Structure formats: structure tokens, C-alpha cells
Amino acid sequence: MNTFYLNQLGRTGLVAVATAVLNACAPGQETPTPTTSVDVSRYVAVGDSYTAGISAGGLTRASQEYSFPSLLARQFKGASREAAFTQPLLEAGTGAGFIELVDFPATGLPKTRRVAGQAVRRTIINPGTCAGPDTVRLLTRNNPSSSLPQNLGIPGLALSQIETAGLGNEASAVAGAPFNSYFERLLPPATTRTYLQAVTDVAASATFFTYFQGLDDLLPYVRSGGQCGGRYDSTAFRNQALLTMRANARKVLDRLAAGGRPGIIAKLPALTTLPLLRLGNGTALLARFSAAPGVFITVGNPFRPAQVRPITSRDYVLASVLSRVGQPTAVVVGSTTLMLPYGLDSRNPLRDADVLDETELTFVSFVLNGYNNELETLARDVYKMPVITPDGNQRALNLDVILFDQVAGLISVGGVVYSPELVRGNFFSLDYYTLTPRGNGLMANAFITAINKAYRANIPAVDVNSLPTVAQ
Amino acid sequence: MRPLFLFVVPLFSGLTASASGFETGPQGARVLGLGGASTAYINSIAGLSTNPGLLGQWGDSLTRISIGHLSQFRRSSFIGQDTYRRTDQELTVQPGGYFYATHGVGKRVAVGLAVTMPYGYHTKWPNNWEGRSVIQESQLSTYFVQPTVGFRLNDNFSAGVGFVYAYGKYSQRRALGQYDDPAAQSKFSSSGQGYGVNVGLYGRTGETLAFGISYRSGLNLKMNNGKLTTVGVPERDDALYPSTADFKTQINLPSTLSVGVSDRITKNLLLTFDFTLSGWSSLDSLKLDVAASGTAPARRISTARRYEDALAFRVGAEYQATPKLTVLGGLRYADTPVRDEFINPEFVDANTLGASAGAVYQLGRLALEAGYAFDYGQRRTARANPVIDRVANVSGTYRTGTHMASVGVAVAF
Secondary structure, eight states, X not given: OHHHHHHHHHHHHHHHHHHHHHHTTSOOOOOOOOBOSSOOSBEEEEESHHHHTOBTTBOOHHHHHTSHHHHHHHHHHHHOTTOBOOOOOOOSSSTTOEEEEEEOOTTSOOEEEEEOOTTEEEEEEETTSTTSOEEEEEEOOOSSTTSOOSEEEOTTOOGGXXXXXXXXXXXXXXXXXXXXXXXXXXXXXTOOOOHHHHHHHHHHTOSEEEEEOOHHHHHHHHHTTTSSSSOTTSHHHHHHHHHHHHHHHHHHHHHHTGGGOOEEEBXXXXXXXXXXXXXXXXXXXXXXXXXXXXXXXXXXXXXXXXEEEEOOTTOEEOGGGGGGXXXXXXXXXXXXXXXXXXXXXXXXXXXXXXXXXXXXXXXXHHHHHHHHHHHHHIIIIISOOOOOSTTSOOOSBOHIIIIIHHHHXXXXXXXXXXXXXXXXXXXXXXXXXXXXXXXXXXXXXHHHHHHHHHTTOBOOOOOGGGSOSSOO | OHHHXXXXXXXXHTOSOXXXXXXXXXXXXXXXXXXXXXXXXXXXXXXXXHOGGGGGGGOSXXXXXXXXXXXXXXEEEEEETTTOOEEEOOOOOXXXXXXXXXXXXXXXXXEEEEEEXXXXXXXXXXXXXXXXXXXXXXXXXXXXXXXEEEEEOSSSEEEEEEEEXXXXXXXXXXXXXXXXXXXXXXXXXXXXXXXXXXXXEEEEETTTEEEEEEEEOOEEEEEEEEEEEEEOOOGGGTTTSXXXXXXXXXEEEOOXXXXXXXXXXXXXXXXXXXXXXEOGGGOOEEEEEEOOBTTBOOEEEEEEOOOOOEEEEEEEEEEEOSSSEEEEEEEEEEOOSOOGGGOBTTBOOOOEEEXXXXXXXXXXXXXXXXXXXXXXXXXXXXXXXXXXXXXXOOOEEEEEEEEXXXXXXXXXX
């Protein structure tokens, strides 16, 4: 027994020695050193929901930590040791509330439920909004509120609101007044500071910026099937909306790019790449309900009487109502009440508010494209930003080309496939709009690719597969 | 001799590729020390597996047996192209061994048996490494049993033919990186067998010069008993990844064409040269055909390999230092069968330059043999294109080093 024990010990020792010797024999390679020709140590991020780190319809401490600016800043640390990045972090937990997965049936439409947020300190019901009663949730104030964070992403912030005084003042949190609770929690109580002033303050000490703003200007219109969020059906309104977005983007960028400060200006992705629209594309819907006589939608606007027509490949049913399509609902036909499948019978068409039809999409895309063109022009002519694409003619980041279109066609990253499918695709989160932590990792890598090209930097990319698949 | 040799050189010079792949190295302590140049080398019966034509040379009244252990330590380092992170493979030992026996029957005929483990590898990356969803661990082991008969055609020439029975075991596991659970993974394991032949010729011109030429056919290991087990999949995806399923696969092992020369420079010094062409191009892709299980349909997991035929050039020297002690040395260069576009972490390979050393100590009828070799590979750069979503790979650079060590005994009685 004793001998055996000694033998065992001796053998273990021998193995340990052999292992140590051979471990030293792993063939060496030099690891590249992260470098950058520009100072990324004080980075400021300006934007809306994406920049703030909204994921699965909510902001939580975890979703903030996996926001793309936060992931970017983490990678900057490798190249610039003194780099620091502050975010208006919520307390750990359910934050402002979010939606979670209950079940993922074969239809590919997840069943979800809303989880209440612990950071909500007061709610105000605004009964008179276009899409019905709206709940404003006041959140616990960022601490310390005396200094503004470097991540200035404000969920829901429209470019048209950047000079609205009182947008972040609790006194404005009444029905009908412009108010943003995410902006409010960044500011000291009872101040009338505008978002543009906040950007001005933070940009003063910044060395680098990212700008990705404007989606939240257009999303209310898209989400309401063209019913709310602005009268984009009116030519005058459209032109004015575009002018405002361009002018206000310029105001923000004038602060950010002042004195030739380096940064990345990102253009908006096409709205149809977002699952909110993509999942309910007319072609996809017709394929899904090929047994039905057709899919019927209501189109119209306040100037024209509503009319019912079959759906086409250029119409989009909102993803949020897809699970209701085909469900029997009661409809009065003549004098009798019939149970007809919703949307699959011309007598029970999809409501106008449930569809972003071709015309509505054209209206809103006009603004989006005009805005993107302006960003490219500003980057090239006004701020003289460096070229960021290999083909040598783009100076604002086209996220469609480098990210969203690629994911739409499926990509494999280190053996893991990312797709626009919800839940299994691991890219878009459950709100059909924002990204999962891994999606944000891919987004951060798109920015890193652009930074490395534009500023001759060697910033390492995020290992996306090591990030969680859900933020909460 | 000269006309033959001149014929051989142009045959190989037109090939851009050269032979390593997942060979485990020369199958014997003595031939390992010699750098593997053993096609025309008759001082060890380990040459039996390389060239059955040598067998006729051991047709005297003696029975010869050679047995030993062989280990291969193969290790690569990786640096992610975009992440700049370095990952070293974990230390693994691919165990091997050999057994040879020859016996003369009659004046012109000899019989022999070779049991070897000529192909195999054991790749093990850390469980959480960057390419974990491509591969975490993969192992192939093969066992060749080759009964052989050799004929002495005349004083200078002999020929031999062997039948090869091969048995192989293959296993791999990879993470299911689409899930948060770090333990989520698929494990594949299977085994199977295949058959082949090995023929060779050995000749001597004069007292000092000898040559050998041999051909071993390629083999196809048919593995029909594969088991796939999957763990760590969330409930919602149970139907996509059933916990167990059957699969089939086959692994093609290359044919080898070897040509060798040995030249006794002085009474005590022997030099040997070998060219080997390995027909790796038979390995086109690794296809794992997973059978339907539960509601999950049958599917094929295919990884392109597209190996090229590969050439190796080996030089060996044997020096009789004292009547009892013989020392050996060798150098070799081997082309890799792995093309740039198909570099995959499951089996990393490169053009290698190697050196070897060995010693034989004679104790009467017994010879104690030891050999060691080291191969160092060129840097390889793998570029994965994310847009091709059916190809699972990681971008980065690899460096590979291989140690081989062997000890054995040989007896003649």
C-alpha cells in the first residue's frame, strides 16, 4: 500500500515535470499590440436607443454594460490604457423593465411578457397620445447627476427634440408636454438644460466620438403603421422633418467634430432590415398563409378614404401583430356578425395601424435616405472625415453594408451562425428592433473595423461568441 | 540504378505539394532516429511497413522481432486575426506503438507481420477558446495490421506484398456556441475499418548502393456506428438537437509512393534518402451524416478539407560508433496537404522541417533502440469568410510543433 502510494507520487511528479517541460514547448507567436494613431481615451457616444443600450424593449444595468459604446470602450482600453468610459448605469436588476421570453413556438414568433422595472419611481399615464394611452416611467436618477456620462445615448430621443428646453425636467412630465425620462435621470432636478447643451458640455473634454442618431425619430411612425409619429404623408411635413433632422444633426456634429476631433458617424440602417418590418413582409406572409384566399390590408390616410386591397411584396405587417393574423375575430357583415380570420378575408382586413404599406414606407424612407445622404456629405465636405471603406469613397459608416445586410444573409462567426431570426438568430432582441448583447458586439466590431481603417488603428475586435445571448 | 533515379526526379519535381498530414511519424525507434528514410534501409525490420520488398532480405534462418512504444506530442498556438488573443492547444500525447516479426520459410521466401499506428492526431483546444464552436477536441487513432510475404528474386533483388487491415477510431466535440451554457456541446465518436495492399521492391547494385520502391494503396475507413450526443441545449431547441443520434462517416487515408536509396559511404557510415508522395487528395471533406432522431431530420455536417497530394523528402545517416553502439540522425522536409483556404483548427498542419536523432545499443541478440524527432511548421494564416455561413472556422494564424519519441527493442534469434 505504502509502496503504491510512493509510486503514485513518483509518477505524478514525473508527469508534472514532463508536462512543465513540454508546456514550454508550445510554438511561439508574437501577439500584435493594439495601437491607434488617434486618442480614444475619452470617448463620447451620442445617439438614441441603440447607443443607450436598449435591449429586449428595456434598459437594465446589464443591457447598458453590453451597449455597443460600452463594448467599444472596453476594446479601446487595450490600445489606450488610461481610457475610461462612464455610463448612466441603473442599479443591477430589472432596471426600467424589459420583455422576456415565455415560449418560442414553431411559428418563429416568440411569446413574451413584460417584466416590471425596479428603477421606475413614478408612472404618468398620458391618455391622449395618438396610439392610445401612453405610460411615462420616471426612473431613479443617475448618480452622480452633477456630471454627465460619456454615453449620451437617450432612448426615444428624437433629433427634433435636441433643443427642447425642459425635455429633461420632471415638471414637463405631464400629458402632452415633450419629456424624456431617460434624459431626465441624467440631469440634476429641475433643470431646463437641453440635450444639445449636454452634448456641448461632454464633447468639450472628449477626444473621440461616435454618432448614431435618428432612428428614434422615425420609429414611432413605423411602429404605428403610419398612424402616429408625424404626418409623413404630407409633402410639406416630410420636407420639414428632413430639414430639421439635417439641421439638428449638423448642430450635434458641429460640437462633436469641433476642431477636427476624430470619430465615426454612422448612417441609419434601412427600416426593412429590422425584424419589426422584415418578419411581416407581404411575400413572407402570403407564403405562410398560402392556403387562405389572400392577405388583405387597409390602406389610406386622412386625405383619402380607407380602401382594402391584397397585400404585396412591398407592404409590411408589423411584427407585433403577426401572431393575430389568421385568428378569427367577429365582424359585422351586413346585418349578421361573422367570425372571420383576421387579415385573411377581404371582409376582415388588417387594420391600417397594423400595416406599414408601400406608400407609407416610401414616405418615411424618403426622410431616412435624405438624412443618410446628408451625413455622408457632412462627413466628406464639412468635417473632412477620413475614408472608412476599402473602396475608398465612404466617410460615414454604412451599417447596412457592413452589418445588417450581412446578418440578413446569415453570417458565421467562429462557427456560430447569426441571423435576423428572433431568439435563435442571436442578433435582434425580443422587441423586434434593438440588438442582443452579441448583436451589439457585432455592431461594436463594425465600428472597430471602420476605426481601424480610418485612423490606421489596431484595435482588437470583441469575441462576440463569449457575450451573453440576452441582456437581462 | 542511375537510369531509375533519373526517372524518379522529374516525376516529383513537377509537384508543388510535398507528406505530413496526420502521419504519426516513422513507425519504429530506429527508423525514427534515421528521420524515416527507410525505403531502402534493411537494418531494421520496421522497414516492413514502409517497403514490403525489404522482407526478402530477412529470409535467413533467424526470427526477428521488433517491438516498441511511440508517442507524438503535437501542439499548435493560435492568434485570432481580429481579437489578437493567443490560445495554445492543450498538451496531448497521441500514443503509438509497433510490433514487427519476420521469419524465413525456405530459401527464397520470408513471411512477416507488421502492426503499426501510422496515422492519427489528438487536437485539444481549451474548452472556452475562440474557435470552440468549430472544434474543442478531435482525435483519430489508426491500427494497421499487415501480414506480408517477401520473395528473394535473386542475390540482388527482392519483392514483397502485404495485405493491410486497418481499424480506426475517430471522435470530436465542439461547443454549441449559440447558447449561453458554456457546457452546451456536441460529441461525435465512431470507429470503423478498411483494407489495402502494400507492395515493394528492393535491389542492390554492387556492395554499397541499394534502392527501394514501394506503394501502399489508400484506405477508406468506413465508420457506420457513430454516436452523436448533445448536451446543454435549452428545452425550446430539444427538437433541433436530440440528445442522441446515430451518424456515419468515412475517413480516407492516403496512398503512399516511396522511393529510397541507401549508400554505404564508409564501413561505418550509411546514408539513406527517401522521397514519399502521399495521396492525400483522396481526403476531400469530412462528412458526418447524422441520422434522423425524434423529430429532427437527417442532416449532414460537412467540413471541406480538399487536401492535396503531398511530398516529403528525408535524409538519414547511421554511424557505427563502436561495435555495440550505433548512432542515427536525420533531416526531413514535408509539404503539407492542407491548402491555405482550408486551414481548420481541427487539424492544423504546415510545411515542416524536422530533425531527428537516435541510438541503438547491442546486447548480444538484443538491441535497445531509442529515437526522437522534432518537426517545426511554417506559420499558417486562416481566413474565415463570415458571409459563407455554412463554413465554421476562425480567422487567425497558427504555428505548429511536433515532438516524437520512441523506445523499443529488437531481437534476432
